[in-house]
Amino acid sequence: MTQTQPPSSDSLDPLSLSGYELLMAMARGEFPPAPISETIGMSGFGGEEGSIWVELVPEPRHYNPLGTVHGGVISTLLDTAAACSVHSTLAPGEGYTSLDLTVKFLKPVTVDSGLLRATGSVLQRGRRTALAQAQLHDAQGRLVAHATSSCMIFS
Incomplete structure (x- = not known):
């Protein structure tokens, strides 16, 4: 069986692609990454339809005044993993927006936590809404935070 290569981004219209x-295509560098990934320094991205992961190595620039990774950075990782998991289920021409995000912080995160990986998954995908969740693990595999998110889907 031969595999076909996807067309180059020069010939691709992003609106003609599924989520x-x-x-x-963004993960392969064929399209620019989301600006937030560069802003906070996400270092990895991948997954499959319905489940997307993102990675970040925490740095002192991510700290709050208490010397731990700011909850906003943790929330951003979880939101990205959950929402991109929904994004990965979209047909060409469909869009989405987050309706809510509920985050539970379970353990402090510092530079000593090592590589963080947020893995999202779609729990339920309807015609107009989707429910997703994400888990954030540290380099030792410990669950450090969890989130749920609802998204609205539109044409």
Whole structure:
């Protein structure tokens, strides 16, 4: 069986791609990444339809005044993983927006936590809404935070 290569980004219209195809084209560098990933320094991205992961190595620049990674950075990782998991289920021409995000912080995160990986998954995907969750693990595999998110889907 031969595999076909996807067309180059020069010939691709992002609006003609499914959500998953667009996310993977971004991961391969065929389209620019989301600006937030550069802003906070996300270092990895991947997954499959319905489940996307993002990674970040925490740095002192991510700290709050108490010397731990700011909850906003943790929330951003969880929101990205959950929402991109929903994004990965979209058909060409569909869009989405987050309706809510509920985060539970379970353990402090510092530079000593090592590589963080947020893994999202779609729990339920309807025609107009989706429910997703994400878990954030540290380099030792410990669950440090969890989130749920609802998204609205539109044409």
